[in-house]
Amino acid sequence: NAGVTQTPKFRILKIGQSMTLQCAQDMNHNYMYWYRQDPGMGLKLIYYSVGAGITDKGEVPNGYNVSRSTTEDFPLRLELAAPSQTSVYFCASSYDGGVYGYTFGSGTRLTVV
Amino acid sequence: AQSVTQLDSQVPVFEEAPVELRCNYSSSVSVYLFWYVQYPNQGLQLLLKYLSGSTLVKGINGFEAEFNKSQTSFHLRKPSVHISDTAEYFCAVTAFSGGGADGLTFGKGTHLIIQP
Numbered sequence: 174n175a176g177v178t179q180t181p182k183f184r185i186l187k188i189g190q191s192m193t194l195q196c197a198q199d200m201n202h203n204y205m206y207w208y209r210q211d212p213g214m215g216l217k218l219i220y221y222s223v224g225a226g227i228t229d230k231g232e233v234p235n236g237y238n239v240s241r242s243t244t245e246d247f248p249l250r251l252e253l254a255a256p257s258q259t260s261v262y263f264c265a266s267s268y269d270g271g272v273y274g275y276t277f278g279s280g281t282r283l284t285v286v
Numbered sequence: 287a288q289s290v291t292q293l294d295s296q297v298p299v300f301e302e303a304p305v306e307l308r309c310n311y312s313s314s315v316s317v318y319l320f321w322y323v324q325y326p327n328q329g330l331q332l333l334l335k336y337l338s339g340s341t342l343v344k345g346i347n348g349f350e351a352e353f354n355k356s357q358t359s360f361h362l363r364k365p366s367v368h369i370s371d372t373a374e375y376f377c378a379v380t381a382f383s384g385g386g387a388d389g390l391t392f393g394k395g396t397h398l399i400i401q402p
Contacts, residue, residue, distance in 0.1 A: 206389055215392040231389055263329055277329030
């Protein structure tokens with residue numbers, strides 16, 4: 174089925190470790206987004222991309238990096254994991270910038286211990 | 287910049303009763319407004335949106351919302367809820383001028399709890 178695929182679904186990291194959260198979409202969407210969701214806090218935008226080779230910071234970019242070498246893929250990199258990065262991470266994509274709605278992935282639940 | 291306030295973190299309702307989930311926004315520019323629903327252990331899916339035109343918008347699963355510019359509100363309603371409506375509901379906004387390209391601003395969410 175067409176959509177946004179996130180891997181892994183769950184991960185436990187130790188403080189200081191690094192990892193990459195993968196996000197891929199097969200709908201030829203130009204716009205892609207990374208959000209984190211913390212209990213009772215809603216979703217906060219980490220990074221976004223309006224097309225291959227173009228990325229920009231969102232509201233909470235510190236401690237994260239992204240790249241967009243292809244239209245399909247938008248990986249999120251955590252370089253030095255900290256307990257404050259324990260969260261559920263959602264990737265989303267849209268055709269038109271989100272005005273007609275995002276397609277969300279099913280999320281990655283990350284715990285940093 | 288925009289902000290969204292969802293006034294209730296939890297709303298318990300009996301099955302088949304009506305429900306209203308409240309959302310207020312703040313913005314210095316014209317905005318687009320959205321409601322998303324998140325079922326347990328899933329991503330978010332679009333429930334409905336207001337872009338322009340009629341201030342009463344209808345969405346999926348029998349939900350509707352009314353845009354009130356003077357009160358800067360976009361409350362979500364359903365006349366009769368079902369157990370399957372148990373979920374987290376998020377109100378979101380983006381600036382009209384940006385077309386949403388730089389992302390949505392979400393509220394903190396309202397947990398709708400349907401009691402049998």
